[in-house]
Amino acid sequence: MKNSLIIAMIALLVNTAFANGKNNTDKVLLMNGKVLNVNVSKVTTTQVEYKFVGETVQNVEDVNNIQSITFANGRVQEFAKTADNGNIPVAHSPKVLMQNEVAVLPVTFINRESGMSSDDNAKLAQDNIIGFLNRNNAKIAPLYLQGQRLTNNSLAEAGLPIQKLDEMSIGQLHDAVGTEYIIISRVSFSTNSDFTTSSSTWGKTEQKGNKQKGQSFGFASTTENKNYYYEVKLEIYQNGKRIYQATRHPLLNMENSWQDAYEYLLKRTPIYRRK
Numbered sequence: 001m002k003n004s005l006i007i008a009m010i011a012l013l014v015n016t017a018f019a020n021g022k023n024n025t026d027k028v029l030l031m032n033g034k035v036l037n038v039n040v041s042k043v044t045t046t047q048v049e050y051k052f053v054g055e056t057v058q059n060v061e062d063v064n065n066i067q068s069i070t071f072a073n074g075r076v077q078e079f080a081k082t083a084d085n086g087n088i089p090v091a092h093s094p095k096v097l098m099q100n101e102v103a104v105l106p107v108t109f110i111n112r113e114s115g116m117s118s119d120d121n122a123k124l125a126q127d128n129i130i131g132f133l134n135r136n137n138a139k140i141a142p143l144y145l146q147g148q149r150l151t152n153n154s155l156a157e158a159g160l161p162i163q164k165l166d167e168m169s170i171g172q173l174h175d176a177v178g179t180e181y182i183i184i185s186r187v188s189f190s191t192n193s194d195f196t197t198s199s200s201t202w203g204k205t206e207q208k209g210n211k212q213k214g215q216s217f218g219f220a221s222t223t224e225n226k227n228y229y230y231e232v233k234l235e236i237y238q239n240g241k242r243i244y245q246a247t248r249h250p251l252l253n254m255e256n257s258w259q260d261a262y263e264y265l266l267k268r269t270p271i272y273r274r275k
Helices: 002-023 119-135 148-157 162-167 170-177 257-266
Strands: 026-030 035-043 047-052 059-062 066-070 076-078 098-104 108-111 179-208 211-238 241-248
Touching (some): 026 047, 119 179, 119 257, 170 179, 241 257
Parallel strands (some): 108 179
Antiparallel strands (some): 047 059, 066 076, 179 211, 211 241
16 A cells, blocks of 8 residues: 555656646647647747757757747747748738847827827937947847838838827737837927027217217027927837836936937836946
């Protein structure tokens, strides 16, 4: 009886360890229905690299042969199906999410007083964020940025206009640009003006015989000082999950103060190492 109990306990431990080992693997579902329980090490737009459990040999599978990958953490990555007449993806199919790649989306840049947005300012702010991260690329490594033109073209091809990005789901944005990380931002602002008036007077006296003649002169000028009141919001998503959200009001009320706010916020994101 005692020996039977010991054998049963050993069998239970072995089954538990085996189950845990399976749960720690990634499941690759092939087009032919076969499932591979492996450890995926790299995913690109053309292939998937993986190793079988307990082996050191690196294997490669073409993405055209893969339906989906269910990672050990529960995330599912699906691959675009191809048309019957070749390897042409079906229109608007979600892109393969590139690991460690970051897409900076155009910024929603809106005037609170008029409610109007500006595409030019949206791309200018997007370019400002990309420029800062590129100048400090060592601080975000091994992450890297997707090209600005590719990001904007991908959004356009997916039918997601800049003016409507606020209305799109995070899943739609991830599928459109095909990156592990996306940076979403919004700038809203209002303005007012202060007026400063300055004046100056001077005079001169002329002597003609016994008479003096005096003249006085003066001028006045008014200067307009325009103040900008910005609110800058920044969010970062990783595989659809928000990992950072913050809002900043610049200390100065100058026209370009929103740029300083971005530098402040970006330095405090989880993708940026300050030391």
